[in-house]
Amino acid sequence: MTDSLLELLAPHLETPRADDTTSQYLNHLSTLSIQDLQSTELQSLAQSSHSTLLSLQALSNRSHRSFITSADNLSSLRTSIPQLTREAQQLRDAIPKLDEAAVGFSTKYSKITDNPALERRKKATQLARNVDRLSDILELPSLLSTAVSAASANSGAGASSTTYSSALDLHAHIKRLQTLYPDSPLIQDVASQAEDAMKEMTSNLIAGLRAQNLRLAAGMRTVGWLRRVAPDLELLQGDGSSGTGEGALGAIFLICRLAHLVSTLEALDPLRELADQETQRRVDAKQKSESWSDGQQTDRYLKRYIEIFREQSFAIVSLYKNIFATEQSESTDSSQKAKDPLQNRPSALATFPMHLVQLLTDTMRAYLPNVRDRSSRESLLTQLLYCAASLGRLGGDFGMILTELSGEEEMEYEWEEVMRKHRALAGRLEQLTSRVAAH
Structure with a gap:
């Protein structure tokens, strides 16, 4: 039925095509009566045409710049693709020459050790690679000072214990860095700032021993922290051979x-x-x-x-x-005591x-x-x-x-x-x- 109608209407159409839209509309026409074809179908087509026109006008008003840009790009696409092909070929041909030049430069200057420009370039490259690590190291003193200040400000035993433990861990990490890099000025500066923070922590802990109603647990905890923060205090009475193990x-x-x-x-x-x-x-x-x-x-x-x-x-x-x-210990050497009664x-x-x-x-x-x-x-x-x-x-x-x-x-x-x-x-x-x- 659709093919018959298309053959019948073909002399009246400019470009007769048997696409899906045409087939659907011809099927729709076959279901209508003569009276509907003469009256309602004309009105429906006019209304659909007007609605389509309004939609096209709104789309043109809203996206006309995109249409213009797409049209310009489409018009220049025929010349851009061949130009891109030529430039890609030139780049592919230049890569071996660049590689040969880089290898020659590296071979020529790799044995030179007194070139200031190369030394500055190496240092700058190494600094760029390790900038994140250096930033973390530079933040260690401020983190340590923050932990010490937070511990002194918190009155709760649990919070102080956590912050003091964090501060001690940070200080231990800085001491390890100082051991690994003893000649680094940066590490020495960081270690110096860390020592200032630990002195503040020591002062806070000693001030904590003057607290009112000091309990046994708090006292033992504070003395334990002092032993970790200032181990030299246990050796101030000589060579550390005193029997009490308390030092100062x-x-x-x-x-x-x-x-x-x-x-x-x-x-x-x-x-x-x-x-x-x-x-x-x-x-x-x-x-x-x-x-x-x-x-x-x-x-x-x-x-x-x-x-x-x-x-x-x-x-x-x-x-x-x-x-x-x-x-x-009960096994102290009595003869050694007799030699040095002040031991x-x-x-x-x-x-x-x-x-x-x-x-x-x-x-x-x-x-x-x-x-x-x-x-x-x-x-x-x-x-x-x-x-x-x-x-x-x-x-x-x-x-x-x-x-x-x-x-x-x-x-x-x-x-x-x-x-x-x-x-x-x-x-x-x-x-x-x-x-x-x-x-």
């Missing part, structure tokens, strides 16, 4: 904790000023041969002073003993309790005479005995030194009575403990 770290720890103790006691300055006023009034009364019966402010000050001293001194010595455990020096803790006791006795000797009430004075002396017994559990009992505090005959009898009561109470407690243990 033990002394630094005790100094920091002593500074914290002193700062805590300085918080009692308002009470101490009141006690100083009572001391002045007592001295004036003694010069005028008048009786002195006051001392309440001094009693408050001394009670609080002894309480803080007892708590902090026990904590200091206890932390020290747990952190710096003695590592001396194994005592630890920093050997004289530290005496310094603490001196600090306490000086304060008591200065202010205890202000307290004239017998019961208050006995309470203070008992409190001192408890303090001595508390520190005595760690090997620092100073009970006998307290007998030197009594400067008057009346106070000597009070001290003897307090000692007698304290020993009687200790004996009863020991008996009670043994009975409980037996049952």
Whole structure:
């Protein structure tokens, strides 16, 4: 049917073609009636033609530049392709000559070592190849400083531990680079900046030892970091042969904790000023041969002073003993000790309790005479005995030194009575403990 209609209409068409569009439209015509062909089909064709015209106009308005460019390129395509072919042939013919020239240049100048231009070119080429590595190395000091600053700013133990560990890893990497390239000015500069950052980290760690309420875990962690950051501190006492294995770290720890103790006691300055006023009034009364019966402010000050001293001194010595455990071997050569009696020096803790006791006795000797009430004075002396017994559990009992505090005959009898009561109470407690243990 389609072929028949096409043959029928062929005399009226300019270019009769049997394509898919023509076939589809002729099939569509065969389904229409005579009335539809005369009426609705004409309108449908007119409407489709008008819609197609509008679409072509919109497309031309929107993409006319692309059409013009495509037309120009299409018109020049006939000349561009032969020109591209000729240039590609010329390039292919020139590559062997270029290769021969490069080989000749390399052969001619490879044996020349004193050519400044070639040396600069080699250095520039090597720098271009390693620019990423150099950039990473140059960023190491800033990363290390950032890690140290972040660790000092973070108060949480976990965050500080992570950042300090990262800083130590970065410093170890820089030390490895310094070992591999000892003559490199760049590595030396980076190592110098890293040492400045590690000094800051060491200062932060030492300041951390002065923190309030320092716990055992935090103290051990801080001392461990100090051993990694500043290993020379363990060798400051000589050749490292001391039996404690602490070097100068033990002394630094005790100094920091002593500074914290002193700062805590300085918080009692308002009470101490009141006690100083009572001391002045007592001295004036003694010069005028008048009786002195006051001392309440001094009693408050001394009670609080002894309480803080007892708590902090026990904590200091206890932390020290747990952190710096003695590592001396039992198989020490005794003959070598006899040759050099100063070989194994005592630890920093050997004289530290005496310094603490001196600090306490000086304060008591200065202010205890202000307290004239017998019961208050006995309470203070008992409190001192408890303090001595508390520190005595760690090997620092100073009970006998307290007998030197009594400067008057009346106070000597009070001290003897307090000692007698304290020993009687200790004996009863020991008996009670043994009975409980037996049952």
